[in-house]
Amino acid sequence: MKPLAAVALALVVCSCRTKGPADRIRVSGQVEATDVQLAPEVGGRLLELHAVEGDRVKAGDIVARLDIADTKIALARAQADHDQAEAQLRLLLAGARPEDVRQAEAQVAAAESNVGAAQAELSAAQADVERFEALLASNSGSRKQRDDAVTRRDVAKQQVQAARDQGRAAHENLARLRAGSRPEEIQAARARVAAAAAQIAADEKAIADATVVAPVGGIVTEKIADVGELVPPRTPIIVISDLDHAWANVYVDEPYVPRLRLGQAATLFTDAGGSGIAGTVTYISQKAEFTPRNVQTADERAKLVYRVKVSVDNRQGVLKAGMPVEAEIPLQQ
Numbered sequence: 639m640k641p642l643a644a645v646a647l648a649l650v651v652c653s654c655r656t657k658g659p660a661d662r663i664r665v666s667g668q669v670e671a672t673d674v675q676l677a678p679e680v681g682g683r684l685l686e687l688h689a690v691e692g693d694r695v696k697a698g699d700i701v702a703r704l705d706i707a708d709t710k711i712a713l714a715r716a717q718a719d720h721d722q723a724e725a726q727l728r729l730l731l732a733g734a735r736p737e738d739v740r741q742a743e744a745q746v747a748a749a750e751s752n753v754g755a756a757q758a759e760l761s762a763a764q765a766d767v768e769r770f771e772a773l774l775a776s777n778s779g780s781r782k783q784r785d786d787a788v789t790r791r792d793v794a795k796q797q798v799q800a801a802r803d804q805g806r807a808a809h810e811n812l813a814r815l816r817a818g819s820r821p822e823e824i825q826a827a828r829a830r831v832a833a834a835a836a837q838i839a840a841d842e843k844a845i846a847d848a849t850v851v852a853p854v855g856g857i858v859t860e861k862i863a864d865v866g867e868l869v870p871p872r873t874p875i876i877v878i879s880d881l882d883h884a885w886a887n888v889y890v891d892e893p894y895v896p897r898l899r900l901g902q903a904a905t906l907f908t909d910a911g912g913s914g915i916a917g918t919v920t921y922i923s924q925k926a927e928f929t930p931r932n933v934q935t936a937d938e939r940a941k942l943v944y945r946v947k948v949s950v951d952n953r954q955g956v957l958k959a960g961m962p963v964e965a966e967i968p969l970q971q
Contacts, residue, residue, distance in 0.1 A: 662968045665946075667888030669961040671881045674854050675874035678704055679847040687865050689858045689876055696855045702875055704848040713841035720834035727827040742812040749805035756801040760794035767791050856880040859959070879959055884952040885920065888965040889927075889943035897969040898922055904948045904967045908956070915956060919967065921947035 682704035689701050770784035860877035863869055886906055890898065898919060905914040923945040948965050950957065957963070 660969075662966055663890065663894050664964055664966045665888045665890050666962065666964050667886045667948075669884050669886050669957045669959055669963055671856075671879045671884040671952075671959045672854075673859070673959075674856070674878045674880070676701060676850060676852065676876050676878055677872050677874045678702070678850045678869060679871060680704065680709075680844045681869055681871040681873075682706065682708075682848060684863055684865050684867050684869050684875065687861075687863070687875070689852075689861075691858050691861050693858045694856070695852045695858060695878060697852055699852045700849060701852050702850040704850070704869065706845050706848045709841055709844045709848070713838065713845065716834060716837040716841055720831065720838055723827065723830040723834045727824070727831055730824050730827050742808065746805065746808040746812050749801065749808040752801040753798065753805050756794065756798040760791065760798050763787065763791035763794040850875070852878060854878060854880055856882065881955060881957065881959065882951070882953045883949070884957045884959070885947050885949040886917070886957075886963050886965055888946050888948060888963075888967075890946050890967070891941060891943055892926060894969060895922065895944045897971070898946065898967060899970050902968065902970065904965050906948060906950055906957070907964045907966065908961065914966070915950050915952070917948040917950035917965070919946060920949040921945075 684702060685705050686703040687701070688699075689695055695701065766787035767784065770787045774781060774784050856878040858876055859879040861875075862877070863873075863875040869875060900919055900922060902919050904917045904919050906917050907914045926942045926944055928942060946965075946967070948967070
């Protein structure tokens with residue numbers, strides 16, 4: 639019995655040593671970081687790429703340049719269309735030229751003169767008709783003379799009507815020149831100017847977007863495209879990881895979760911050992927889940943746990959994405 643008692647006592651002692659302090663927990667997880675897939679807004683041939691895997695870039699650094707030759711040609715065409723549309727608008731706003739108005743006034747005067755001459759001719763023709771009819775009634779004239787006079791009178795009537803129509807057209811043309819362009823024509827011209835300006839802005843933006851700038855600072859962790867490739871619009875060319883602001887997702891058993899608080903201190907430990915990296919609890923999941931398969935043993939993975947996010951200042955570059963870590967988190971009372 640004594641050997642069995644000794645073994646039992648040893649197991650109890652070992653169990654007490656591995657249980658750890660009751661005011662804190664030590665849980666496992668892995669490091670994660672924000673990955674930004676850097677993609678140009680426009681497509682084109684990749685002419686320059688200034689970042690390769692492992693390079694550190696800062697926000698605002700120029701990372702790549704695309705070919706913009708075709709876009710420059712489109713911009714020149716859009717500027718020409720804009721100039722033409724503006725010239726047409728100025729022409730409509732200026733109205734008729736003074737010489738055009740004077741010419742229209744002269745046409746009105748000529749048309750009125752033609753009307754007067756045609757009316758005089760009609761009056762003379764009507765007088766001839768009346769005279770020949772009187773002579774015919776007194777058997778002093780011939781019927782042919784009377785018929786010829788009637789024909790001249792009818793022709794004179796048509797000439798008067800034609801002269802009046804020409805005069806009306808001349809007056810309307812003069813009124814149109816004096817009134818200027820219609821509001822709808824000016825509105826359409828303004829719309830053409832605006833459309834051309836919008837196209838210019840779009841082409842200028844495309845030229846600016848062909849210079850790819852890093853939106854965040856970090857480490858280039860993946861290069862997707864090479865110089866010389868034809869890159870479609872919004873297709874990633876590199877991946878930047880913001881390892882300076884890394885965090886660890888660790889998984890805490892349900893009984894300990896009520897004793898955790900957002901903003902409390904925590905410490906991350908890598909397999910390399912050392913004093914650890916100070917961090918802060920920035921997220922506690924509201925839903926339970928099974929421990930991921932890459933954390934702990936098979937027995938541990940069968941437990942329901944809560945995901946806790948511990949954020950750290952990783953500007954020293956100690957932590958890498960995917961690195962397994964342990965977090966020591968004090969328990970609140």
